[in-house]
Amino acid sequence: MPTPNAQWAGSDFQEPPRTTGGVALCGACRAAGACRLGVDKERLGADGVAWFELACPRSQEGGPNVAHGGWTASVMDECLGHLPLLNRVLSVTAELTVSFVKPVPVERPVQVRAWVERREGSRWYIAGEMTLLPGGAVLARASGVWVTRDPGHFARHEAWLAEQ
Numbered sequence: 001m002p003t004p005n006a007q008w009a010g011s012d013f014q015e016p017p018r019t020t021g022g023v024a025l026c027g028a029c030r031a032a033g034a035c036r037l038g039v040d041k042e043r044l045g046a047d048g049v050a051w052f053e054l055a056c057p058r059s060q061e062g063g064p065n066v067a068h069g070g071w072t073a074s075v076m077d078e079c080l081g082h083l084p085l086l087n088r089v090l091s092v093t094a095e096l097t098v099s100f101v102k103p104v105p106v107e108r109p110v111q112v113r114a115w116v117e118r119r120e121g122s123r124w125y126i127a128g129e130m131t132l133l134p135g136g137a138v139l140a141r142a143s144g145v146w147v148t149r150d151p152g153h154f155a156r157h158e159a160w161l162a163e164q
């Protein structure tokens with residue numbers, strides 16, 4: 001199990017359901033019982049860097065035998081966004097930049113690493129990269145801003161939506 005950093009923990013934080021590989025599941029993936037993006041394993045290292053093991057499912061193929069770019073962007077959003085969660089902090093993506101360095105082969109093991117560059121107020125600046133296993137060639141890089149939220153975030157959104 002990942003080791004949360006107590007310093008950042010919110011007292012009303014609720015742990016999301018996780019797979020046996022430790023992968024936190026979003027809303028739709030809870031029903032499926034697995035991450036639909038193909039993330040198999042997730043852990044937080046003692047140095048604060050989060051590690052993910054995954055493979056692009058054939059269903060996410062874009063060009064021949066390579067991932068659709070939307071899959072790559074989604075995976076980077078997902079994995080980088082799990083870093084606050086691994087530290088028991090609820091957040092949402094406010095900004096995300098992705099560099100597509102090399103085509104990502106489908107059904108080949110890849111790894112994503114994610115780390116916190118800095119925190120300012122409620123903003124977490126997070127960066128990460130996707131590499132091909134076992135050699136470690138860089139396939140994609142990403143960076144972005146995650147904004148911490150309290151548990152009322154989605155209820156406030158529903159109230160806002162009802163007025164639109």
Ligand SMILES: CCCCC/C=C\C/C=C\C/C=C\C/C=C\CCCC(=O)SCCNC(=O)CCNC(=O)[C@H](O)C(C)(C)COP(=O)(O)OP(=O)(O)OC[C@H]1O[C@@H](n2cnc3c(N)ncnc32)[C@H](O)[C@@H]1OP(=O)(O)O
Binds near residue numbers: 027
């Ligand atoms: C899918 C959502 C999942 C969320 C987690 C939920 C449950 C957890 C359980 C299991 C989850 C498991 C897996 C899922 C994990 C990750 C999935 C990937 C992550 C996502 O898929 S997530 C969905 C996409 N994402 C959104 O749905 C956000 C829509 N958007 C908003 O909800 C607002 O736009 C918001 C909240 C961003 C701002 O809220 P607001 O408008 O009230 O802003 P406000 O003025 O109060 O600013 C407050 C602070 O944000 C800074 N700030 C504002 N905008 C900024 C920007 N663009 N860039 C940089 N910083 C910005 C200000 O500078 C200030 O910073 P400071 O406080 O430090 O001064």
